[in-house]
Amino acid sequence: MLSEFELIARHFARSPQAEAHGVVLGVGDDCALLAPSAGCQLAVSVDTSVAEVHFPADAPPVAIGHRALAVALSDLAAMGATPRWCLLALTLPEVDDAWLGEFAAGFHALCAETGVSLVGGDVTRGGLAVSVTVHGEVPGGAALPRNAARPGELLAVTGSLGGAHAGLKAWQAGERNLAQPLLASYLLPRPRLNAGLALRGLASAAIDLSDGLLPDLGHLCEASGVGAELDAAALPLADGLVAALGEEGARQAALAGGDDYELLVSLPPAALDEARTRLAAEGLALTVIGRCSATPGVRGAAASAGWQHFPRGEA
Amino acid sequence: MLSEFELIARHFARSPQAEAHGVVLGVGDDCALLAPSAGCQLAVSVDTSVAEVHFPADAPPVAIGHRALAVALSDLAAMGATPRWCLLALTLPEVDDAWLGEFAAGFHALCAETGVSLVGGDVTRGGLAVSVTVHGEVPGGAALPRNAARPGELLAVTGSLGGAHAGLKAWQAGERNLAQPLLASYLLPRPRLNAGLALRGLASAAIDLSDGLLPDLGHLCEASGVGAELDAAALPLADGLVAALGEEGARQAALAGGDDYELLVSLPPAALDEARTRLAAEGLALTVIGRCSATPGVRGAAASAGWQHFPRGEA
Numbered sequence: 189m190l191s192e193f194e195l196i197a198r199h200f201a202r203s204p205q206a207e208a209h210g211v212v213l214g215v216g217d218d219c220a221l222l223a224p225s226a227g228c229q230l231a232v233s234v235d236t237s238v239a240e241v242h243f244p245a246d247a248p249p250v251a252i253g254h255r256a257l258a259v260a261l262s263d264l265a266a267m268g269a270t271p272r273w274c275l276l277a278l279t280l281p282e283v284d285d286a287w288l289g290e291f292a293a294g295f296h297a298l299c300a301e302t303g304v305s306l307v308g309g310d311v312t313r314g315g316l317a318v319s320v321t322v323h324g325e326v327p328g329g330a331a332l333p334r335n336a337a338r339p340g341e342l343l344a345v346t347g348s349l350g351g352a353h354a355g356l357k358a359w360q361a362g363e364r365n366l367a368q369p370l371l372a373s374y375l376l377p378r379p380r381l382n383a384g385l386a387l388r389g390l391a392s393a394a395i396d397l398s399d400g401l402l403p404d405l406g407h408l409c410e411a412s413g414v415g416a417e418l419d420a421a422a423l424p425l426a427d428g429l430v431a432a433l434g435e436e437g438a439r440q441a442a443l444a445g446g447d448d449y450e451l452l453v454s455l456p457p458a459a460l461d462e463a464r465t466r467l468a469a470e471g472l473a474l475t476v477i478g479r480c481s482a483t484p485g486v487r488g489a490a491a492s493a494g495w496q497h498f499p500r501g502e503a
Numbered sequence: 504m505l506s507e508f509e510l511i512a513r514h515f516a517r518s519p520q521a522e523a524h525g526v527v528l529g530v531g532d533d534c535a536l537l538a539p540s541a542g543c544q545l546a547v548s549v550d551t552s553v554a555e556v557h558f559p560a561d562a563p564p565v566a567i568g569h570r571a572l573a574v575a576l577s578d579l580a581a582m583g584a585t586p587r588w589c590l591l592a593l594t595l596p597e598v599d600d601a602w603l604g605e606f607a608a609g610f611h612a613l614c615a616e617t618g619v620s621l622v623g624g625d626v627t628r629g630g631l632a633v634s635v636t637v638h639g640e641v642p643g644g645a646a647l648p649r650n651a652a653r654p655g656e657l658l659a660v661t662g663s664l665g666g667a668h669a670g671l672k673a674w675q676a677g678e679r680n681l682a683q684p685l686l687a688s689y690l691l692p693r694p695r696l697n698a699g700l701a702l703r704g705l706a707s708a709a710i711d712l713s714d715g716l717l718p719d720l721g722h723l724c725e726a727s728g729v730g731a732e733l734d735a736a737a738l739p740l741a742d743g744l745v746a747a748l749g750e751e752g753a754r755q756a757a758l759a760g761g762d763d764y765e766l767l768v769s770l771p772p773a774a775l776d777e778a779r780t781r782l783a784a785e786g787l788a789l790t791v792i793g794r795c796s797a798t799p800g801v802r803g804a805a806a807s808a809g810w811q812h813f814p815r816g817e818a
Contacts, residue, residue, distance in 0.1 A: 275636060
């Protein structure tokens with residue numbers, strides 16, 4: 189009596205975690221039952237990825253599965269939360285076993301890598317879309333909100349910027365090799381979970397870079413009631429970015445390209461060395477790109493040079 | 504710098520709960536931060552409602568908002584969990600303020616009625632779909648799983664059956680009055696949250712009736728490793744069902760119509776009186792419709808009369 193879609197849902201019932209943390213009851217009942225850790229707060233977020241809006245419909249399914257989970261996990265990273273559990277709501281126009289096998293492989297591989305257990309979800313018929321709910325845990329008071337940046341603090345970003353935008357351009361130009369670094373930046377982003385954990389107790393505020401540096405910096409400043417002096421010359425550009433897009437294109441991609449899923453943090457100057465040491469242990473750079481100010485608004489080379497918004501939301 | 508969709512998302516930032524339970528940080532950051540209750544397990548479920556699959560695209564938006572949350576909350580009811588928090592992932596083909604205002608009104612009203620706080624979500628562009636993640640709490644060991652029914656126990660359902668299927672038929676025939684009881688059964692289902700709480704400690708197993716009595720009974724039996732003797736003559740038919748669909752149509756709707764969102768439970772015979780007393784306090788009937796057996800499979804008048812599956816998934 190099971191429908192095609194119920195049968196497919198069973199494809200996701202195999203949890204990749206041998207010893208799943210806090211899972212009392214996993215996939216298969218009306219609800220999952222979870223045992224939260226004593227003394228921890230629960231960090232929860234949902235992200236929907238829609239075909240032709242957030243990713244190309246003909247992207248490799250392994251990348252679609254990876255990416256949909258990665259962008260959701262990035263919100264946990266920005267909170268400094270330890271990832272625990274996720275739910276997958278998958279909407280499909282048709283049932284294609286090969287496609288689903290690849291999609292599930294990408295999704296499950298990132299679950300295993302990040303210690304996340306898939307504990308529930310549903311599969312429905314409709315336009316291709318993937319909605320992922322993630323749950324993380326963070327000791328009470330240790331989370332990194334976006335509203336706690338203070339004037340005088342440094343603004344810094346993990347890793348490098350602009351790669352995902354160049355990767356999207358490369359995809360549009362016909363590049364299909366997922367091993368190509370810029371394309372991988374776009375289709376296989378790495379959520380900065382370990383960086384978020386390492387920055388707990390050092391950073392005051394954090395946000396992940398999904399919309400692009402300038403819009404997301406705007407969100408952080410607005411939430412914190414501060415302004416920012418940006419040093420656009422200091423932006424860490426992705427390897428190969430200038431070669432791919434030229435000097436000006438690279439700068440614009442780093443400022444506004446979006447989809448990089450690096451972390452932007454505000455931290456006291458005295459915390460910078462320790463933060464860099466901790467991130468270096470993760471193989472990740474932390475680059476100072478400006479400073480918080482008491483004057484509202486984002487200023488600096490970026491603004492004075494006339495920032496142009498890249499059209500986003502088209503893949 | 505906010506997009507049209509970010510502006511719309513703000514429409515949902517107003518929490519209707521004056522004193523939200525356990526909400527450390529609500530809508531507006533990368534994640535919500537929640538404080539789970541000590542000694543409780545977390546019950547989590549996600550349900551996606553897609554236009555023209557799960558509801559008519561031209562249904563009143565207030566009903567679409569209510570229904571998308573109701574079907575998700577129904578899973579908490581089937582677990583015996585106290586509803587706490589929800590996330591809303593809304594995918595829209597276009598931004599229509601009037602539509603969104605009505606949708607939000609339906610969603611927020613059911614939040615307020617059931618004590619649920621909307622703590623996060625996202626709004627994206629795409630075909631109309633609503634994915635709702637719900638979180639409830641249940642004391643450790645008190646949840647109602649679907650795998651604990653035992654031979655000799657009674658099978659019973661809350662409320663009445665078949666109304667939602669008749670309501671769908673009425674909609675298809677042009678009925679547009681949400682006050683019409685059968686149409687309301689379909690478009691404005693009432694999640695049986697209080698019934699689920701009342702049945703904790705009495706029922707052994709529970710499942711909510713979304714697919715229809717026969718398929719969902721099949722799920723419960725399969726999970727529990729039992730069979731069922733069904734007394735089809737005992738099914739509690741919705742008021743007006745026979746008048747709307749005729750004797751045979753009413754019986755089929757009750758057996759297989761789906762979307763009723765009543766609870767089906769298995770309980771020891773000795774617990775029946777107390778269960779009925781508790782549900783009567785909620786204004787709800789509990790009707791015995793059969794008994795669990797050690798022999799696999801569902802038998803009884805239903806099966807012998809030749810059950811016909813209603814085409815579902817078309818609205």
